[in-house]
Amino acid sequence: MWMQNLSYHAGATLLLFSLARFWHTSAALAAATRPSAAGGSLLSGGLINLGNTCYLNSALECAFHIPRVRDLVISNTQCSDDADINAAGGGMDDTIALLSLREVFSSMKDSARKDVESSRPTSTSILCRNLGISAYEQQDSQEFWKLLLPELNKPQLVDLYQGAYEGYIAALDGSGRERKREEPFLDLSLDVSRGSIYTALEEMFSKPELLSEKEGNGWRPEKGADKVDALKGSLLRVQGLPSLLQLHLMRFNYDWQTDTMSKINDRCKFPKVLDLSKICTDAKEEEIPATIYDLQSIVVHVGEYGSGHYYAYVRPDAKRNKWYRFDDHKVTEVDFKEVTADSFGGYSERQRKNEKRGLLARLFGSNIGFGWGGPKSSAYMLQYVRRCDVPKLYGKSSDG
Template identity: 25%
Template structure:
């Protein structure tokens, strides 16, 4: 994105017509600041050439024209009419076809932020999260205190070992992963947290995490001891109390739960206006980063009526063994197979499953108990996608660990597992007699659902005597292995060949909500 000196063409346009054209487009077709705007966008937001809603729909800033970028219709309009400025209706940024790039403008950015806040309030979601910008008072303080600490190796800032307090490697690994989430770092380093425990702040887990961020990014490289964090976890999640080895996944979920409860200040309450089939969540920083929406579609086999629910999730737990209902076991990603990759696991997780005659449900349309199928898909993707590979099996007869290698990519496209994509595939692949006459929907290449790997937690050893380590990504392409107090340089090949237990991916493109 071009931003060094601004865009001359955009500046000339603003000098002639002001910011009103951008305000109207962003208010009605990007942020949708009112119910009227949402209705207008749903009705009018289609390409004027192909009548499709994308991919990457843009609105001309000079005249009333919508065109999709992926098919080149907005570019053709720009050349024909000499209208060189257009607004991306997904992200609200301005594209200048003379510069050949998206351009940044602080004045338009301020307008966009105000619209996003207004839209969020109109939906009952409270304030949206924005990255920290210094206030006038903070700018004056920065001017008065100009001294900076000299950093000899910037690649290692934010890296510190963590002392094992006795079987606490599970906690150390989760902390290392959480401290590498960029939005969490921005939130805590800019003092955005308002403590709920004003009379007793030592009870607040969020305050302790905030202190850890300050410690990690202070430049000191000496290993830290997390005794206060461990005590707070024992206090607020009593099932984890004790010095025995705990499960890293269970600790991760318990930590998010406590942070979520302690983050919800007076302006961060649960949404009071939940929409049908939407993710009903609060607006605290934890939910903004980690919460996604899991859609469940139950289809009656008698009348084909569909019952849909959407539930929030913080992570996805994926089975590694064969389906218990299948006698024949194969490898690959076919029905009943043993998964060999993360994509196999997700394919099986989102595949429609026949519930059988022993699990009949009462159909709201038939008003009788019928057999049905159930399918889970991703309705809403989180900023940080966390995957739990279920390597530990527990039953009344035995406890065992699945140590088979599960390949996982450095970059992950979640588009095939989205609800709308699976619905299209189900319609195309249905067994109806006229399916040959239906148009085949070719998958669209989209970067909106792309994720990059930033942390991997591994469990080495047996289920009775094991040890947790973590690989974490620093900056763009530096990887390090965290083994309690020891931090060593690693290579991406070491990461991808490891026996992953928890996988953490960060969305590559962030959009306003």
């Protein structure tokens, strides 16, 4: 019952989680089954950095502050009914990953308060120890959560994050031959060089790739058939949208010529309210409410590849525009302007103008317009909450 140590390999974090199960007999964990108070305003006291575990801390803060996610992790039942979350018993098939995360979330909840001053930070040592995670190796925040989630063996939890789009290839020879396949996802990876997530999403789902027979990359519809010109693309539909939409901004790039990784800190804007009605194929007017998302949290990376630092910005309450920065054990209330200044990356128009000024002016204004992390900070993960699912995710008191 262990997980091999995490390590970088060509820019990818290889997380090998154990699939082992063990009988749940811990009295402490069995007692920690009370669900969160409705409203989602419980505030974590932060997480202790055990060495280089900031990537892990950031991902957990984003998850913990969604009450439904928190309750599903802490609950030791596999029941599908909300009323059964409080029920005793069950949990006999819980994985080591789930039991360890449950211990962390329970501790976070026990030490959390309604205000920053009275909260206390929590240690993730049990999670790292049980999963074989080295506390002194920097890893990738996005890959950590993406690979941990299925190992929790909580289908209801995965369902909150999992969406699906349709991948297709269609021949252009008039034969009508095509191939379609449903592609499930836990997050969508976007090209930050496009300048905004809207542009990146439009390119992903609205601009098919031409497969040209003349250029040698044509499509072979069936075995033995000649290659033909075809269009290859993806379609996002309303029915495939998840309750929690995670967007991965691809800021780490591998250079095949130099065999090195580098960080792309290009400016990439994102909205507080994400409207996917124009991105979804054939979205009907009555379906538009199901395409509206509100920004809930951001994982920020500051520094370079392999030597940076992660922290998170989180909006704990769905009804209030109140943001907090979770930098390991340090929790600070911030204005949303600070959030965007620290998350968009690159240079704003104001900063570009400053670069054209004289040397002294540039020196004295070197940090003009930058956020808390400075010029090398930028958003790496965005988490959006679908507005129509707020009652389910946050409870009845947050359904306004």
